[in-house]
Amino acid sequence: MKESVSGCPMEDAMRLLGGRWRIVLIYYLLDGTRRFSELRRLMPGISQRMLTLDLRALEEAGFVSRTIHPEVPVRVEYALTEEGHRLRAVVDALGEFGERWAERRQRQAAAA
Amino acid sequence: MKESVSGCPMEDAMRLLGGRWRIVLIYYLLDGTRRFSELRRLMPGISQRMLTLDLRALEEAGFVSRTIHPEVPVRVEYALTEEGHRLRAVVDALGEFGERWAERRQRQAAAA
Numbered sequence: 001m002k003e004s005v006s007g008c009p010m011e012d013a014m015r016l017l018g019g020r021w022r023i024v025l026i027y028y029l030l031d032g033t034r035r036f037s038e039l040r041r042l043m044p045g046i047s048q049r050m051l052t053l054d055l056r057a058l059e060e061a062g063f064v065s066r067t068i069h070p071e072v073p074v075r076v077e078y079a080l081t082e083e084g085h086r087l088r089a090v091v092d093a094l095g096e097f098g099e100r101w102a103e104r105r106q107r108q109a110a111a112a
Numbered sequence: 113m114k115e116s117v118s119g120c121p122m123e124d125a126m127r128l129l130g131g132r133w134r135i136v137l138i139y140y141l142l143d144g145t146r147r148f149s150e151l152r153r154l155m156p157g158i159s160q161r162m163l164t165l166d167l168r169a170l171e172e173a174g175f176v177s178r179t180i181h182p183e184v185p186v187r188v189e190y191a192l193t194e195e196g197h198r199l200r201a202v203v204d205a206l207g208e209f210g211e212r213w214a215e216r217r218q219r220q221a222a223a224a
Contacts, residue, residue, distance in 0.1 A: 009210030010136050010203075011157065017206075018132040024122050045123065083216075086209060091122075093205040094129075097198060098121030104195070 016061050017090075021046050022054050026084060027091045029064065033079040063087065128173050129202075133158050134166050138196060139203045141176065145191040175199065 017023050021043065028034060028042050040051060055078060058064040063084035069075035080087075129135050133155065140146060140154050152163060167190060170176040175196035181187035192199075 008136070009214045010139050010207050011132070011155075012214060013206055013210035014132050014135055018130060020123070020126050020130040023126055024120070027122050043123070083213070086212065089205040090202070090209050093201040094125055095122050097202050098125035100198065101195070102121045102124060 016057065016063075017087075019054065021050060022058060023087070023091060023094060025051075025054055025058065026063065026080065026087045027095065029078060029080045029084065030088060030091060033067075033077045035075065035077055039078070058084070128169065128175075129199075131166065133162060134170060135199070135203060135206060137163075137166055137170065138175065138192065138199050139207065141190060141192045141196065142200060142203060145179075145189045147187065147189055151190070170196070 017026075024043060025039065028039060034042075036051070036055075039055075040046065040048065043051070046054075055064060055066070059066055061083075062081055065079050065081050067077045067079070069077065129138075136155060137151065140151060146154075148163070148167075151167075152158065152160065155163070158166075167176060167178070171178055173195075174193055177191050177193050179189045179191070181189065
């Protein structure tokens with residue numbers, strides 16, 4: 001029987017990774033370094049403000065690194081840290097579930 | 113190279129499972145049927161209103177079933193559906209990550 005203690009690792013992880021976009025952000029950064037504009041193009045549903053806040057939260061937690069290239073215009077790149085890459089198993093499990101769930105819903109819609 | 117299409121299975125899954133508590137809720141329901149009061153005790157950080165809304169959203173999506181026992185006082189029980197049980201791999205991966213992450217943070221705090 002699972003007992004909840006306030007310091008529940010699952011709750012702590014979801015306190016950081018909860019929200020619609022953070023795990024999706026990790027998903028796109030698993031491929032490698034990305035620029036802000038690229039992430040916005042890949043995630044059309046997210047606002048500029050939300051993307052900024054989510055990237056900052058992931059950076060503060062040590063999952064994402066931000067590199068500023070002093071060029072004109074300045075170039076800012078985001079990448080996963082070693083800690084961030086440890087989220088691959090969570091992202092893979094969620095992606096797998098998401099795809100199966102989408103297939104089941106499509107079958108149900110077709111059968112309706 | 114991953115391209116985002118609006119119907120991205122990952123985004124769809126996180127649109128439902130995002131937020132601080134929903135995956136934690138699935139975690140506690142994986143053990144079996146639970147009553148509302150039990151879930152509130154296991155998750156001291158969640159408000160009654162948030163728990164009600166999250167359970168309703170998971171029920172509408174077909175992940176949770178709600179059974180009302182016509183007793184006095186009425187007894188309401190929540191359980192995972194077959195679809196809900198398919199989230200076990202996501203919950204396990206997140207629990208595993210959460211525990212390792214907690215250990216690393218404790219080691220870093222001890223070394224500081």
